[in-house]
Amino acid sequence: MLLTPNQKRFIMELLSTALVTGGSRGIGKAIAEQLGKAGFQVYLTYVSKPEEAQSVAAAIEAAGGKAKAFKLDVGNPEEIATFFKEEIKDKVKLDVLVNNAGITKDGLLLRMKNEDFDRVINVNLRGAFVACREAAKLMSKQRCGRIINLTSVVGQMGNAGQANYCSAKAGIIGMTKSMAKELGARNITVNAVAPGFIKTDMTNALPEAVRSDYEKAIPLKRMGDVEDIANAVAFLASDGAGYITGQVIAVNGGMYC
């Protein structure tokens, strides 16, 4: 696309925006709120719970920020491309992309179905890939951008019962490092944040005994809060992190080094 000076000015005037996939609850919600406080307009996506997503957006606005919630299944690549075309391109200045949306379908290897593997890879890994590609097209033209992909401590250390999820999360790390190399010349940084054991709905569902065993194995002797992850993401999105790219920031209380 050829840009006239007027069009260039137009891009400069578009609102600086952070897109957070899976922003309606848990870690994604905390990230959305934190980026809202940092001054970005926040676009957050959800799949199943519009009320929760709307209430996150409303909370960000109540705190003086700007936010909008969108329904988007990142398991569907066409849906992601359409979303970028209709809501992002030429509408906002996409400065930050946070690939947070993820699902689990746990099961022991011997019983894990192909569908369970594919679905987790398609949402957690391919979904992030497609969003990165669409974002990179816009950020390359802007000559700036921050991409932050959520991986997991289990992508680094492995976890019984999560062969699919760990594959996807380990894949995120390789993808992040490759993209950092490709996009560096366009002043786009690409990093990953690897949460450890964090208090969310996902971990709340575990039996008390399992949780306390996990806690004992963490050097800091406690689970992390969603804000701990949001702080790391907000830092990577900030001006101060401009020379950091291709890294995996582990936020895990020392659980895996």
Added chain:
Amino acid sequence: MSVEAKVKQIIIEQLGVSEEEVKNEASFVEDLGADSLDLTELIMAMEEEFGVEIDDDDAQKILKVQDAYDYIAKQQ
């Protein structure tokens, strides 16, 4: 604007070079300093401007300014 002029304008914008440098025989990599990412963006910018899809095999053959003119002219 002629097709050639449009392509030239895209090359100038994408590679940040001056009009005089965009000679027909200029090689994108050797003369105009493009790297692989620049070339990819150049191809994508032409696709967008002319509403065509340039497949990877064809894109690999667009090495000089004249190649780009010829390719787009053929597509029109």
